[in-house]
Amino acid sequence: MRIDTLWGRRALLAAGAIALLCVPLLHLSDYTMRIATMTCVYVVAAAGWTLIGGYANQITLGQATMFGIGAYVSTMLFVHFHLSPWIGGPLGAIAAALAAAAIGFLVFRLWGAYFALVTLALAEMVRILVEYAQPITGGPQGISVPFVRNSVWLLQFPEAKDYYEIAALLVILALALARGVQFSPLGYRLRAIRDDEVAAKLAGIDVFRTKMIAFMLGAVLSALAGTLYAQITGFVDPDSVLSITLSVQLALYAIIGGAQVWWGPLAGAALLVPLGQAMTGSGSAAGAGLAKIVYGLLLVAIVVIQPLGIAGFVKDIRFRRRKPAAPSQAVTP
Amino acid sequence: MAVLQALVNGTLVGGVYALITVGLTLIFGVLEIVNFAQGEFLMVGMYVAYFSYVALHLDPMLSAVLAFGVLFGIGAVLERWLVRRVLHGPEISQIFLTVGISIALQNAALAFFGSDFHSVHVPYQTASLSLGPIPISVPYLLAFAWGAAINLLLYVFLVRTDFGRAMRAVAVNAVAATLSGINVSRVRMIAFAIGAGLAGLAGAVILPYAYVYPTIGLQYVVIMFTIAVLGGLGNVNGAVIGSLIVGITQALSALFLPSALQNLVVFALFVAVLMIKPSGLLGRSHAH
């Protein structure tokens, strides 16, 4: 069967989704399943970044805010009101979408580097406020999520690996949404904005509204990932869920995978999360430092050689295969 | 009285911030990239000053020149081999190239210099002059003096020398600069190298009142960005004004607000300024 046909593609995607759900059948070690689960969480969070940062080239460095709101809202509701994360999570997603609306209102007028840096500053403001609002948020000490009991309703399981199926389902939903957007009229409008914002405006696209929809949808995805993260680690604090480091990390996953395609976050996180873990394996500071130099250099290499990430490499290969006679062409726009 | 003291302190700190930020601004002005590794350049400069102190007993105020040289070299190499390749690439590559460089530099420092904290011992470290009842910190004053000197030198360089004029020409319009016979690649390389060198110099100059360890750059980088954007990215005079505003705002807000919210005020100011004038206080408006 040719995979280029519509049905071929659909079958392939369905097979991929089923394969993702069937990973536990491989009986991998607890640790491996833990990393697989965390990878899923980051795929969803990075997919949130892709919708705005990748599709529309609005490079936000504040996606951790959305992740953090998801983590904090569901955790606070759980700890203070014993509300299940199944309800707290969606409420957190709504809160994140509202925050996105407020932030978007402020920043969408800015372009390029200014946009990136202002989103970074706003994210820092959110972190400072959360640290300051100690009575509600636990302040810098964060909140430990008490382990009540093994329960699907409370989204509490003894091991990270027990969250895998839920995380994998969320990945499938998030990527389905990202793919849906990519090939929808919204996706075309976003691409038009990415290529040339002024031209898009002249062509009659409501630029502000289009960006806003993508930003809010992305916020929802990242927030849901945040809720899941909080339940798995059992602990949230500003440093881990609202940091610049996390914002940069989420963007990196999407970019290394390929920021302009729906499966970029999957490819990027599936490569970088396990790689990052492997790098921390050594037991000495010098060793750990050396390993992370390699990590940094790898990022440099990919960004310089292929700005479209893994997706760019794939595109190159397919391009060559179809037209073996044609000279290969740089993908750099 | 307290307000006056805060104003003096804020001005001194602002001068130091100007020194730290001017390199970032120069790089953005000429190459139009935001250098996320600037904090790490500062860190490397601090290590240069620290090791010069340990090995040669060189005062950081003097080894600052050495730090400038080392970082100038590093900057030139990075520009020649990496930055140049993404200048015409997508914005994403431009931002994340320097993020990758910063990760590599941080961990190189960790692997080769270790995780310990280091500082220097110089006689003026805790000295202060008295201006009436107001004490003025000597290490800050020296750093301030370096900041003023560097900004003045840079101004003269950009306005009076041919190379400086070429640099400004590239900043305004690279295509036109090429057409008028300017070697744009070379200008960009030198600009990046000077920008990196200035961060290294700043690192050395602040070492007497600060300390160095591999991730120190992260502590400075957010404030650097804030100032650079506030003043208008790419505008050297703007960076000076932005620095003074941030330094004084921090000092004054500490009188009325909890210290924990000190940076909140700075960021709020920063966002507010950009809402009113999106290209920063002295930024040129781009036809975008």
Place this chain on the structure above:
Amino acid sequence: MRHFTKLVAGVLALAMTFAGLAVPLAASAETTVTVGAVFPLTGSLAAFGKTSVQGLQLAAKEINDRGGIAALGGAKINLVVRDSTSDPADAANATARLIDDVHPIAVVGAYASSLSLTSSSVCERRGIPFLTMSFTDDLTNRGYKNTFQVVPKASVIGSKQLNYAVDIAKAAGDPLKNIAIVYENTAYGTSQAKGLQAEAEALHVHVALFEAYPHGLTDATPLVQKINASNAQVLFPISYFTDAVLMIRALAQSHSKVQIVGGAAGFVIPDFVQTLGSLTENIMSIDTSAYDQYGSFEKAYLAAYHTFAPHEAYENAVSLFAIAAALQKSRASTPAALRDALASLDVKGGAFSGMPGSGVKFDANGLNTDAYPVMVQWRNHNLVTIWPASGHGVQAAVWNGKTVK
């Protein structure tokens, strides 16, 4: 082609270097007991992870040199160290991986409270004893069965920081009336500051300034201006090294003579005196162990690493000594059996002499009930223990330049 071969050879060499670093030294034929250690070796907390691991390695060497665990046929301690990084989620991942890879009988970690919280959760769920010298109260108030905190908790450290200062001031004939508390806006800073504040209220000491500041200051002058404006007799800074350095230098520049009583962490590490030199003279700090009582551990540490042993090095070593003592007592061969042995452990003296109370005995929550904080003071570039006055080997305190009898 030749280039390609070279490249491959280079990559292989690099990979082998890392593999070599990652694999612990292979154990010899004799029996070993594997203990895991999860500490921040990278990121902003790396300096403290390093010293913690050095302490543990020294303790393991000491135990092994003495013939290992006699009750287990001279089994040697095999310490496997992993990088928690400075991120809580990664600390949990590293712990899970460590447990999967080497099946340790116990885990020691992770210096910072936030890292220990997530790392201990993983251990609790796997039923592996987790020993720590992190301060936060949360560690031992979650009802965990496998978490053991060898040091006093943060709220107690905070309250004693004030309590002892009040006593010393009274003994010096300079009763404490007006104080300033500044603390970094982190888990460590806030929890300890709360304990301090509560104690001040109970003892009717006026707190003229109670101020949180963002960790990682680039400039301490606004903070110091507030401290000076408060006219406090004593300053209680709860800070890591970095902010403490900026603050103390800025205080010196403003000609401040305020007596400083630090909150452990940054105030009691070798870098502190190396960086600040004679400015440290007579600065006090609360602490969780008594440097002048470390005994042979202190000498071994000095010989190996050329600085005095900071408290985290010693206290993590104490965790390992406690594991060894529990193994010796119970001949435990499983984590569960070791847990029970630790829960009923009661050891005193010897290697534990550096702990105030010189012993380890855990309550039902896993908190070491024998431990209490001490006050230490910098004298001539060394730390001496000055309070409580009844402890053994305690030297006279110097309060505002006056020796307290």
